[in-house]
Amino acid sequence: MSQGLTIHDLTCRFGDHTALDRVSLEVGGGEFMSILGPSGCGKSTLLRCIAGLESGTGAIRIGTRDVHDLAPKDRGIAFVFQSYALYPHMSSAANIAAPLRMTDLSALGRAPGLWRLSPRARRTRAEIAAEVARVAEMLQIGPYLHRRPGQLSGGQQQRVALGRALIRRPSLFLLDEPLANLDAALRNRTRTELRGLQRRIGATTLFVTHDQGEAMAMSDRIALMFEGRVRQVGTPDQLFRDPADLDVARFLSQPHLNEVDADMIRAHIGDATSSRPILIGGAPLRDLAGTVAFRPEDASIRQAARPGLPGLPCTVDHAEHAGHDANLFVRLRDGTRCVIRIPSSAMPDWPEGRDGVVHFDLSAARAYDASQGIAAPRRAVA
Structure with missing residues (x-):
């Protein structure tokens, strides 16, 4: 069962600039919540603090576990960046497998050729390959596993990046404008696929976007931010029909x-x-x-x-x-x-x-x- 996320009084500063100002937010297990707001309002900083890539004061809990002082690798979080951040010299299969190769294989198991000398490494690599095939089938990218990122379309790269996140079976997905680099038609199609995928796997998801139409179409609930603060949280219908203030309405x-x-x-x-x-x-x-x-x-x-x-x-x-x-x-x-x-x-x-x-x-x-x-x-x- 997916775990929820609780944030209480999270504050993050860069010098004299307050990027996040006492942000409090609760996300239910399996919920798809969009973090919506104009550029510079603190959306990406919020995700980076949850992931442990930026430091701040306040409480961050995933389920019942306080993760505020944990290293990023220990938080059970998968982060999909706007740029996808794929390894250009690796095949799609290798990109998807990368997280498991780093956590499940020893240095010998990762060494070219030498892994064949270890029965344990051979067994682990076979298990990783099976996981890659499972994720690729889910994302419908099986035919592209041998291709490198430069040989893929934007939508295919986006699915490879999602696959690399999914293979870890994380407690929480953080998606930082992953559709921003797609053209309009592909963006509309991919957001439908992404929402359907999230429903199938039941993963707790925070999705950052500045596109209100995108947030309205995909979200269970929306948290709307301005100037480092969460101004209103509710379902798309609640925010649209009853904006809390003039900024939200605009x-x-x-x-x-x-x-x-x-x-x-x-x-x-x-x-x-x-x-x-x-x-x-x-x-x-x-x-x-x-x-x-x-x-x-x-x-x-x-x-x-x-x-x-x-x-x-x-x-x-x-x-x-x-x-x-x-x-x-x-x-x-x-x-x-x-x-x-x-x-x-x-x-x-x-x-x-x-x-x-x-x-x-x-x-x-x-x-x-x-x-x-x-x-x-x-x-x-x-």
Whole structure:
């Protein structure tokens, strides 16, 4: 059974720079957790501290074992780097076998030719070859075992690197952007294969990425980091539907998130209908201060406001074709720019300079205190 990972108050500094600031995180046994965040937020440093490649203060436990003071080789961890770090002079089979050759074979057993003199070395080498064949079959790279890394595609190299990690049967997999060097089509296909493989072997996995779409597609849960701190942890659906603060909302809504001042919204639509208060994300609009955020797909545009459906007057700036859909850029009366997702076939209906009215899904929008970046308090209606 796979073991879980517990990190408590992990801090790592490089001179005056704090790379990790009291990071605490729990990963369940067999869970696939993505560490997501912008470049420089501490994602890779977190993995390197867990692996023992960087030092820091705090507690790191794999299962019930405290590994903080253990050498990297004693932690039972497999690390797959973005560059794959394969030995270029070795075949794929030799690359995969390398960890076991170093741990299970003596110097005599590794010596070219001399290993044949030792029955024990012959037996161990046969066992290692069987393990290589097992892993290669799992990763579907059997036909490439005789090739060197330079003779493999990016996706094949990535699977060889995974095989080298898998053959150790580690307690924990650490994957540092292993798909970043692949082209888009291969990346999408490989991430599906990687997630399927992780489910089959049930390995506890931490996967570092800066691609929110990749994290959403693969993860059981996501830990989103900014500036060395974990800002929010949850399932992909939890983070997407209820971001903890404006930074999280912006990052998970790339490339566009609409941010409109709550006072401006009240000025145009009021704070109540004839029968009940207007709610934004479940919070009364009359109580909100700061910023109301909503995604382009939760907005629409009409040429005129519909009775009973309040909207924000706007003027079209331009539209950008995005395949089946298009992004319509508009400017509200106070100068705020918004983006609305429309069918690309509707682009001719919205030329530059045309006036319209923006509507957005009040239940999907969220309100944030712009000065602190945290969700605005939701107070009961008086």
